[in-house]
Amino acid sequence: MDVEILEFNVPGGTNTLLVLKDVETQLHKDELYTILYEKFSQFGLLFQVSLHQLDSVAGSGITNYIIYIRYYSGRSCSQARSAVQRQKLGLHKMCGGYVRLGQPRTRDGVVPLLRFRCEELANYYLGFNGWSSKLLYHRQEDSDPLTIKYVTVVLLEFRKQELSCEGAGLIQETIDLEQELLYQRVNVAKRSIGEAFLAAWGKVMFVVLHGSKVHIEINTAKRDAFMYNPLWDQPQIQVKEADYMVDGDGEEEIVDEVGEADTSLFSDEDTDGRCNIQETDGRCLIQERPIEIEIETN
Known part of the structure; x- marks a missing residue:
């Protein structure tokens, strides 16, 4: 079965690189690049087409190049190599000389794509x-x-x-x-x-x-440099301490740190052991232990 695995890294190795040596032509470098890109892109997505000038024949206008063509896919590179060997691209006519394949070099390391x-x-x-x-x-x-x-x-x-x-x-x-x-x-x-x-x-x-x-x-085995918490952008505020104040009638109120009075914490029955309100001579006697409520802001 023809199966290929592509990852989002800079392609390396010999199976994705095509090297053309002794390419002699009178074409300008930019024009040669355009022609090569059009001809070889028919086999697959190109990562890079690189032209390196070797020398020029004085008075003839002929320039000698070595050309590196890199594909993302090894399958595409193999098809392009076969087309060059069978002279199906017309490069030998366009360049005015025999085009032969070079030996690609293996590159070590993995580099992520931009x-x-x-x-x-x-x-x-x-x-x-x-x-x-x-x-x-x-x-x-x-x-x-x-x-x-x-x-x-x-x-x-x-x-x-x-x-x-x-x-x-x-x-x-x-x-x-x-x-x-x-x-x-x-x-x-x-x-x-x-x-x-x-x-x-x-x-x-x-x-x-x-x-x-x-x-x-x-690939679930890959991990980021740090863990992302989805709750970062949803800050939560919890009251963790409460202060007490006495009004003019001698009644106590619980005031949270934001400054809002909250008397709902008291009930007539001691349901959770926080407070016990008893009424004597029309006055409330409050018996309670300190309440600790934490404020955490993410």
Whole structure:
């Protein structure tokens, strides 16, 4: 079965790289780039087309190039390599010489794709309506006075597959006193959003069948740099201490820290052991133990 797994990382290895050596042409570099991009993009989405000039033949206008063509898909690269070997692209005529394949080199390490490339890859395989994103949390967090700290959480949704995943990004930088503060805040905020999207796309995998049918999987083993609490943007206030005051008639009232009187805490019956009200000679005698109610603001 023809199955390929694509992750949102910079493609590496020999199976996605096509190298063309000894490409001799009189075409301008920009014109050659456009022609190559059009010819090789018919096999799949291109990650990069790179032209490196080797030398020029004096007086002839002919320039010798070595060209690197990188695909996201190894299947696409294999099809392009086969087309070059069979001379189906007409490169030998266009370039005025024999075009031969070079030996690609393996690159070590995994590098995540930039945000715009993640969206480009998703649009190619899913279409423009195949996914959506949502900003769940984006705020400047408290830090020391000389540091700007932003936290962002985003959500990716794939409604047709009924799948979703979140990504969190945290960026903090020391304030440069020689630069405008607003510019630095905007820069840190943008980078925080980008970091969150990279974390979210990094959990997505495309399982491509026969180069066309796409199945989505979410890598639940990957973890963000920190955990996102959905209650961050829903602050809750609870009273944890109460003060007492006596009015002109000698009656006591409980006043919370906001300054609002609340006498509903007293009842005629001692139901929870907090207070006991007894009426003697028209006056209320209050017997109660201190009430401790905590205030926590998230």
